[in-house]
Amino acid sequence: MMKLYSGDLSPYSARVRMQIYAKGISDIEITRPSTFGTPKFREEHPIGRIPVLDIDGDMMPESEVIAEYLEEIYPTPSLLGATPRETAHIRTVARIGDIYILNNMFMLSGQARAKTRNEGIVELLGGQVVRNIKALDRMIGKDGFACCGRLTMADCALVPGLFMVENVLPGVGVDNPIPANPNVAAYWAAIQQNEHAARVLVELHRGLEERRELIRSGAFEKMMTAMAAAQAAADAKGRAGGRTPSPHVVGRGLG
Numbered sequence: 276m277m278k279l280y281s282g283d284l285s286p287y288s289a290r291v292r293m294q295i296y297a298k299g300i301s302d303i304e305i306t307r308p309s310t311f312g313t314p315k316f317r318e319e320h321p322i323g324r325i326p327v328l329d330i331d332g333d334m335m336p337e338s339e340v341i342a343e344y345l346e347e348i349y350p351t352p353s354l355l356g357a358t359p360r361e362t363a364h365i366r367t368v369a370r371i372g373d374i375y376i377l378n379n380m381f382m383l384s385g386q387a388r389a390k391t392r393n394e395g396i397v398e399l400l401g402g403q404v405v406r407n408i409k410a411l412d413r414m415i416g417k418d419g420f421a422c423c424g425r426l427t428m429a430d431c432a433l434v435p436g437l438f439m440v441e442n443v444l445p446g447v448g449v450d451n452p453i454p455a456n457p458n459v460a461a462y463w464a465a466i467q468q469n470e471h472a473a474r475v476l477v478e479l480h481r482g483l484e485e486r487r488e489l490i491r492s493g494a495f496e497k498m499m500t501a502m503a504a505a506q507a508a509a510d511a512k513g514r515a516g517g518r519t520p521s522p523h524v525v526g527r528g529l530g
């Protein structure tokens with residue numbers, strides 16, 4: 276049985292989970308890897324991030340790659356277009372969700388709990404998110420779905436992206452740009468009524484609440500410090516063996 280290594284608060288994992296729910300796939304186990312965030316996870320998975328699809332021990336990283344793979348092996352119901360041009364449009368909008376929104380939001384998220392916020396990072400990445408939401412406003416469907424009047428891979432990428440924009444961006448001092456972009460705002464209100472979107476949003480909110488509680492109690496900072504120390508020790512061991520050290524986990528680690 277295939278396994279999807281995932282986490283409630285991981286928006287990239289949520290993108291694949293929403294696709295799995297929408298396609299009605301029931302033979303993939305969704306599980307949080309116990310070693311996630313530790314040197315062991317990075318030892319086993321070179322990119323060191325979730326989601327990862329475990330196909331009987333063959334590990335496939337990267338949400339978009341996994342999503343495309345699942346479309347190929349479970350072709351119905353299709354979350355791609357009815358024509359090559361429609362599919363290209365769906366992929367363009369999905370890329371806005373992934374590269375232009377999620378990636379910036381993910382890199383920005385560490386600033387929400389930084390002792391001293393780096394305003395240069397916030398201005399650069401927050402500015403990109405605001406600009407890209409404006410671009411999305413000109414491209415998004417006006418009938419409750421991102422493209423083609425039905426649920427597609429574009430919705431699966433946008434729902435976690437817009438969740439991050441609404442819930443994380445204000446925490447770094449940038450106003451949520453969704454209300455000022457009427458087509459995105461109308462889409463966001465409508466897609467939250469979709470059962471598959473609603474299901475991942477419940478999971479994302481649950482993950483966010485758990486994370487906030489860990490931050491409030493101080494446990495999260497302790498975890499990050501311990502993880503950074505473990506990673507530094509693993510890097511030092513790797514250097515002795517001639518390997519390049521990996522960047523530390525502090526400042527990131529959402530998921």
Ligand SMILES: N[C@@H](CCC(=O)N[C@@H](CS)C(=O)NCC(=O)O)C(=O)O
Pocket residue numbers: 284285286287288323324325326336337338339381524527528529530
């Ligand atoms: N491009 C990757 C990004 C995945 C990613 O950044 N995942 C986060 C959780 S949402 C993660 O695993 N972070 C751990 C880390 O940065 O060390 C994808 O699309 O799957």
